[in-house]
Amino acid sequence: MMTWGQFGLQDGNSPIMEELIFLHDFINLVLMFIISFVGYMMISMMKNSFINKNLLEMQMVESIWTIIPAVILVQIALPSLLLLYMLDESIDSSLTLKAIGHQWYWSYEYSDFWFAEKNSFYEFDAYMIPSAELSPEMFRLLDTDNHTVLPFNTHVRVLISSADVLHAWTVPSLGVKADAVPGRINQVKFISQRPGIFYGQCSEICGANHSFMPIVLESISGEAFINWIANVE
The missing domain is CATH 2.60.40.420 (Cupredoxins -  blue copper proteins)
Known part of the structure; x- marks a missing residue:
């Protein structure tokens, strides 16, 4: 069960719960990377008095920041769908x-x-x-x-x-x-x-x-x- 001061989910006692905890940790890791990167870019732009017009209006850059989030979402969606199918799996119970x-x-x-x-x-x-x-x-x-x-x-x-x-x-x-x-x-x-x-x-x-x-x-x-x-x- 949950204890005082515990940060995170309860210890899993079933295969499904263990997989849910792994997915939770993986998504948190991805979120930490995204927040750190976006925060670094925002602070760098606020401290920099110069503006690179090629960085703001460039087809290649726009393609990159569209493709990378799409890839990240796919990486999150695949294990999520797998878990959904595992939760609904029909097995003869004892x-x-x-x-x-x-x-x-x-x-x-x-x-x-x-x-x-x-x-x-x-x-x-x-x-x-x-x-x-x-x-x-x-x-x-x-x-x-x-x-x-x-x-x-x-x-x-x-x-x-x-x-x-x-x-x-x-x-x-x-x-x-x-x-x-x-x-x-x-x-x-x-x-x-x-x-x-x-x-x-x-x-x-x-x-x-x-x-x-x-x-x-x-x-x-x-x-x-x-x-x-x-x-x-």
């Missing part, structure tokens, strides 16, 4: 999780696991833990009473919807963000690459308690996940 937004909490359902004794899928609600009930190792406004447990190195599909108003299911470390729209199901897919606890929040203004419906994903091994799902009450 596990499906349903996330439904409410005012103001999330409910989850593991639709791949049917409990015969309950005659239903495993489902639970995740409410934010109030500040007065936090223990020292918990994070204020980020921890929930129930964690969403998922196995790492597993292709997971999350089906997202809402029971009342617009919400948005967002986990920055995994590079996923999708609107929860009433009457509509959106889908995100990701692969968590390492174990840990990862935090997110609703990213769509949904009412008075919009900032009090966090998301907590706990990534564990496949064996531990099977043991956890087998022992849930």
Whole structure:
């Protein structure tokens, strides 16, 4: 998760997020070069009392400063398009999780696991833990009473919807963000690459308690996940 004084994005825990961070760094590098070059030219022209008319009105110069920006834009557009196709890539998922937004909490359902004794899928609600009930190792406004447990190195599909108003299911470390729209199901897919606890929040203004419906994903091994799902009450 983000820490105090951190400059930049959260550490990526999925291939998509890692590629997004690389693209972000590359674009920032290009921007730094452009800003430095343009700033140098502006300062040089302001300090210089002479004007070169061939530099201001010359076909070759105009062609150069048209072609170079076009090449730079192409260099930025190509990896951006590649990432867009990677985000929409359709792969058969090993596990499906349903996330439904409410005012103001999330409910989850593991639709791949049917409990015969309950005659239903495993489902639970995740409410934010109030500040007065936090223990020292918990994070204020980020921890929930129930964690969403998922196995790492597993292709997971999350089906997202809402029971009342617009919400948005967002986990920055995994590079996923999708609107929860009433009457509509959106889908995100990701692969968590390492174990840990990862935090997110609703990213769509949904009412008075919009900032009090966090998301907590706990990534564990496949064996531990099977043991956890087998022992849930």
